[in-house]
Amino acid sequence: MTISPSLPMRDGVGASAIQLPEGRWDSVLDFLLAQFPGIDATTWRSRLARGLVTDAQGQALAPDSPCQAGDRLHYYRELAAETPVPFEAEILHRDEQLLVVDKPHFLPVVPAGRHLQETLLVRLRRQLGIDTLAPLHRIDRGTAGLVLFSLDEASRGAYQALFARREVEKTYEALAPSLQGQAFPLLHRSRLEAGEPFFLMREAPGTPNSETRIEIAQRRGARNLYRLSPVTGRKHQLRVHMAALGAAIVNDDFYPELRPQAEDDFSHPLQLLARSLAFRDPLDGRPRRFDSRRQLLAS
Known part of the structure; x- marks a missing residue:
């Protein structure tokens, strides 16, 4: 399944596309029911009736x-119910090329799984009316802080290349x-691989493929405020590295052990913040730096 650029956005959400595999179905409805067993016939009939x-x-x-x-079929995703995230993102900077946003905890950057409307990308598309808005990178749902978006499709590749080249x-x-x-x-180096369940990562024997520089920004008694500089960008890298060192990030529900999943506790956000981003602009060569205005817990 992919996102189709050929169809218009609906309420900030792009159409997904799927190509029918080998098989035989009497109708589109039969195929959809077989392909998406978690969605019932009544729901698909409603979407079909509304041209989705x-x-x-x-x-x-x-x-x-x-x-x-x-x-090839195109369809628009819908979710029956989403838990509203009671925090707002802040736009820190906007020019012809870039949008810099300070994301709150708990808000995913892009739609996935049980998150659709309650995502940073969809909220911004609806707020700004810019269907072509696209993130240049991502941070975890639980992490707050800076996310860069591309406003101009012509220059998007140049900025994406900065991230690809580290x-x-x-x-x-x-x-x-x-x-x-x-x-x-x-400097903590280790090999990170997919863990169990599938959404977790783990350190494993072998050649390191992840690296993080760790400094103390402020001592706070039994806790420290750490400054983390990832050299690589593996999934959950900072969370896994801190837990492996014996200093799991405050309110981390995944590491070092997965806690029972329940509704989000908005009063206990993961104490991880994407503080700053700095780079040399690929279009004019000038140095650029952006800083989050958010703060982690006082203690």
Whole structure:
């Protein structure tokens, strides 16, 4: 499944596209029920009736429309209910090329799984009316702080290349227990691989593929405010590295052990903040730096 750029946005959400695999179905509805067993026939009939499922040319399909292997369908995702995230993002900077946003905790950057309307990208598209808005990178849902978006499709690739070449200096802050007997700055390297369940990461034997520079920004008794500078950008890298050192980030529900999943506790955000981003602009060569205005817990 991919996002289709050929169809218009609906309420800030782009159309997804899927190509029918080998098989035989009597109708579009039959295929959709087989492909998405978690969505019932009543829901699909409603979406079809509202024109939310189309063929490759954007023509609305009916429940009994024929289909066959190789056909390409477009559909708009909907979620029956989403828990509202009671925090707002702040726009820090906007020019012709870039939008710099200070994201709150708990808000995902892009739609995925059970998050659709309650995501930073969809909120911004609706707020600004810019359907072509696209994030240049991502941070975890639980992490607050800076996210850069591209406003201009023509220059987007140049900014994406900065991240791909690791030419963006990223600095994070984390509140975590004090580490005794460690000399700082500390450079932690390890090999990160997919863990269990699938959404977790773990350190594993082998050649390191992740690296983080760790410094103390402020001592706070039993806890420190750490300054984290990821050299690489592996999934959950900072969280795994801090937990592996014996200083799991405050309010981390994933590391070092997965806590029972429940509704978000908005009073206990993960104490991890994407503090700053710095780079040399690929269009004019000038140095640029952006800083979050958010603060982690006082203690």
